Amino acid sequence: MNLSAAGTPAKSTTFTRQGIFVLATLILAAGVANLNLAVANVSLPDIGKDLGAAQTGLNLVAVGFTLGLAMSVVYLGALGDRFGRRRLLLVGLAVSIPLAAMAAWAPNITVLVIARILGGIAAGMVYPTTLTIIVAQFDGKAKTTAIALWSGLGAGFSAIGPVIVGWLLTFAWWGSGFAITIPLAAIAFVFALRLPKHSGESGDSVDSISGVLSIVMIATLVLAITFAPTPGQALFSIILAVISVLSIWYFLHRQRRIARPLFDLTIARRRIFWVAGLAGIIVFGALMGSFFIGQQYLQNVLEYNTFAAGLAILPSPIAMVLFAPIAALWIPKFGSRITLLIGFATVATGFIFMMFWTTAASVWLVSITYFLLGAGVSIAAAPASRSIMAAVPTRLLGMGSAMNDLQRDLGGAIMQAVMGALLVVRYAGEMRSAFSGAPAADQQLLTDQSVTLMTSSYAGAASVAETLPNTDSTALLQWASDAFAAGSSWAFGFGLVAVVGGMVLVAFAFPKKADEETIEAEYARTADAD
Numbered sequence: 001m002n003l004s005a006a007g008t009p010a011k012s013t014t015f016t017r018q019g020i021f022v023l024a025t026l027i028l029a030a031g032v033a034n035l036n037l038a039v040a041n042v043s044l045p046d047i048g049k050d051l052g053a054a055q056t057g058l059n060l061v062a063v064g065f066t067l068g069l070a071m072s073v074v075y076l077g078a079l080g081d082r083f084g085r086r087r088l089l090l091v092g093l094a095v096s097i098p099l100a101a102m103a104a105w106a107p108n109i110t111v112l113v114i115a116r117i118l119g120g121i122a123a124g125m126v127y128p129t130t131l132t133i134i135v136a137q138f139d140g141k142a143k144t145t146a147i148a149l150w151s152g153l154g155a156g157f158s159a160i161g162p163v164i165v166g167w168l169l170t171f172a173w174w175g176s177g178f179a180i181t182i183p184l185a186a187i188a189f190v191f192a193l194r195l196p197k198h199s200g201e202s203g204d205s206v207d208s209i210s211g212v213l214s215i216v217m218i219a220t221l222v223l224a225i226t227f228a229p230t231p232g233q234a235l236f237s238i239i240l241a242v243i244s245v246l247s248i249w250y251f252l253h254r255q256r257r258i259a260r261p262l263f264d265l266t267i268a269r270r271r272i273f274w275v276a277g278l279a280g281i282i283v284f285g286a287l288m289g290s291f292f293i294g295q296q297y298l299q300n301v302l303e304y305n306t307f308a309a310g311l312a313i314l315p316s317p318i319a320m321v322l323f324a325p326i327a328a329l330w331i332p333k334f335g336s337r338i339t340l341l342i343g344f345a346t347v348a349t350g351f352i353f354m355m356f357w358t359t360a361a362s363v364w365l366v367s368i369t370y371f372l373l374g375a376g377v378s379i380a381a382a383p384a385s386r387s388i389m390a391a392v393p394t395r396l397l398g399m400g401s402a403m404n405d406l407q408r409d410l411g412g413a414i415m416q417a418v419m420g421a422l423l424v425v426r427y428a429g430e431m432r433s434a435f436s437g438a439p440a441a442d443q444q445l446l447t448d449q450s451v452t453l454m455t456s457s458y459a460g461a462a463s464v465a466e467t468l469p470n471t472d473s474t475a476l477l478q479w480a481s482d483a484f485a486a487g488s489s490w491a492f493g494f495g496l497v498a499v500v501g502g503m504v505l506v507a508f509a510f511p512k513k514a515d516e517e518t519i520e521a522e523y524a525r526t527a528d529a530d
Helices: 017-038 039-052 055-083 085-104 109-137 140-168 181-192 208-227 235-255 270-298 306-312 316-336 338-356 363-390 396-435 448-457 456-464 470-509 513-529
Strands: none
Touching: 017 055, 017 085, 017 109, 017 140, 017 181, 017 270, 017 396, 039 055, 039 140, 039 270, 039 306, 039 456, 039 470, 055 085, 055 109, 055 208, 055 396, 085 109, 085 181, 085 338, 085 513, 109 140, 109 363, 109 396, 140 306, 140 338, 181 396, 208 363, 208 396, 270 306, 270 338, 270 363, 270 396, 270 513, 306 363, 316 338, 316 363, 338 363, 338 513, 363 396, 396 448, 396 470, 448 456, 448 513, 456 470
């Protein structure tokens, strides 16, 4: 790559040897973050048994990494624009290594949740920065292809994670899933040392007050949703929700008034920015929610072992890799709107198939479901990411990459929290109903503590079942399987409704191909004038 007079690498419209190295390094770095997003899901049943965690605790483990990412990316993206994107990338990769070790060897559920949240913050330094550097380094068709590969292959890491972890858990402890990211982060760190030192940083001051507000408003929103269905936590959830609403209001108010806002609302109001952002939040959130609920369903209801449960997701990364370059071809041919709609329709079809999962769902039904989900997300990812980055000038690439990250992480955090909450509510209700309808003699076998434990999670029910005679144990596990399947149906149904809503949003609010090209050309001229 050639350097400009300012020392910033000139944008490349073709893939040189150096450009391929840069892209491969950034995809690997993004892959480390994406892999960390998914490694917990397949381990949740084992974590629940070993650490004695309730379903709410497991939800926090699953959502913790995405929570840390989502709440930090806006602030960290601005810091990268100010102090150096490569520097932030290297710090994030370095810090992720001890935090992955902390999660792998966590002695209790509290330490594990803390490690996951902090690990997510470290990933917040890495993931948005990778896209920022890609946009700063490439232009034209090379940029479109690079973003498509970054989106598809990066997401593929998150989908293949359960396969690797599932295999590990057949002979290793549940923490091995978190430990596998350590060598990958180390390799990515070494490669990242060779990245260009500058990538169009602005040097503008950063409003740290807005940065703290962005952290508070997202963290309290996700935690309010997560704790809402937990018995005895209603008041705590309401307090968190109020704090979130007030923080969001003051954040938006502050962005309108200060000279250099952390999140430029003028840019955010651009249709190709906010529509693509909301679309990405829905589609990525739906995928992560389906993985979160699906992995537990496969193990708890269909009785897959960890390796089989991880292997069942393999069609998703395969589809992501296959369709990422196809999406790059469709964008210039059909426009982002049509490409997004094709992706959403494919994801919706996957959720329709998921609605037909029963306690006897075949491996073919599961495989087709995950292939459709992976293909749809891969198709939708490229136009969503490209549109957002096309709406922001080079000096605000951190804001654009932060929004891209929020697509995945805020979407994943919210969808996992909502789908997990629906699962908890329906599961607990079904278990109480089954228990109340059981013969009095069977009810007397269980103490109040045992009833509380078995209604808190499937792992709790399995723990109680171990204390009962064989016949009663089998009956209790059947109650738990049926209750979990019922709760999952609510979660999958919500995912389908959300995806259909996203399709409607894109169909009516996103510009058609000709309008999109005109809008992007105007934004490019405005950015050059600035």
